[in-house]
Amino acid sequence: MNLKQIEYALAVVDTGSFTRAAERCHVVQSALSHQIARLEETLGVILFERSSRRVRLTPAGEAFVHSARPALEATRRIAEDVAAACGEVRGQLSIGEITSLTELDLVDLLAGFHRQHPKVDIRWLMAKSELLIADVQERRLDVGFIGVWPGQRLEGVEFRLLAEEELVAVLPMGHALTAVEALTLGDLEDQPLVDFPAGTGARRQTDEAFAAAGVRHRVQFEVTNVRLVEKFVQRALAVGLVPARIASSFKDVAIAAIRDAPQRRLYAIWSKTPTPAARAFVHMIEQSLANREGN
Structure with a gap:
């Protein structure tokens, strides 16, 4: 052998x-x-x-x-x-992130890391939070950037909370609900929704919020990329629920706050026994967050 x-x-x-x-x-x-x-x-x-x-x-x-x-x-x-x-620092650094990461500019971070550690071979992919968690637990990834509902426990990994975000409603232009001064999840009970597939971490954010509010909801379109939410809403096929920062980048949609809005938590996660490259990258994340908090 x-x-x-x-x-x-x-x-x-x-x-x-x-x-x-x-x-x-x-x-x-x-x-x-x-x-x-x-x-x-x-x-x-x-x-x-x-x-x-x-x-x-x-x-x-x-x-x-x-x-x-x-x-x-x-x-x-x-x-x-x-x-x-x-x-x-050398070796390999494998990074994974969700499609809706809003808190860090990962490409800029990786560029800075490469300048400091040119002998590290960097690999990067995008996937769903639950897959990234499993990959870090199984050591197929060094660092993952995930978004999960507030009640989810992270086990078998080290983690750093990056942000807590509320979701907002994105509505077709001219939709009747744009005239409502303060939306609630109850206002969306009879609306066709576009969301991530059932069982995913991203979907649990909305499922748990509707359940907590005692409100039924109807997901008519299931997508795997947050940019598809924008398209379905633009074409007046559905209403979407996305983080406010992502909604602000959408075009030709109306945005409305929700009083009992779903929430999500963004985390960086990494192995409990990180490689030298992973340790160096996590240190860079901490520096970036500290610099931003100090400004």
């Missing part, structure tokens, strides 16, 4: 495909499959159940992943920790 074989097997687990794993590892699929076959031969077990549609871990494969992921990470971190002890 060698580290490359472990890396290849974990890439199949993360991507769910031998083809995508080979692309991620920059090798041809036949070479990756051969190395995983040798790994299975060495261990004397089958790690993956293969079919034409999907790849699934066997019970032995589940046990392998439980031990292999921290072992591979610890090996990779040896060089990074030694370099950090000598004053140099």
Whole structure:
């Protein structure tokens, strides 16, 4: 067994495909499959159940992943920790954020981080909060930026509260509710809504608020990107509920405050045992927030 074989097997687990794993590892699929076959031969077990549609871990494969992921990470971190002890931050930094992050300009932060630590390989993606939380817990991501409803507990990660925000209603221009002086969730009971899919962290913000108010609500359109909310509202198909900062960037819609508005909390989250690159990036986040609070 060698580290490359472990890396290849974990890439199949993360991507769910031998083809995508080979692309991620920059090798041809036949070479990756051969190395995983040798790994299975060495261990004397089958790690993956293969079919034409999907790849699934066997019970032995589940046990392998439980031990292999921290072992591979610890090996990779040896060089990074030694370099950090000598004053140099290097390695990889994987960042994930939601599409509706409003509190930080992440691209600017990453640009500043790159100038300070040019030997760190930065990777970035956008995803839903629940996926980002799982990825940080499982060490597939170093740092995540998420938005969750106030009652959600964050477990298995370190976190820093970035902001608490109230959601506002975004209405089609000329909508009857634009004449209401102070909206409540009850005013939206019979309105078609556009929101994120049921079960997502973003959706819970509105679901919990309506439930607390004892008001029914009807989500007619489910979207995965906050910019689609703008389009549905512009075309008078639905009413949306989004953070005020995002609503202010929408065009050709009316914005109305809600007295019993849904709320969300924005957090930065990271592993309880961060890499040197992750520690340096979290420190930069803290500096950015401190500078803003001081101005």
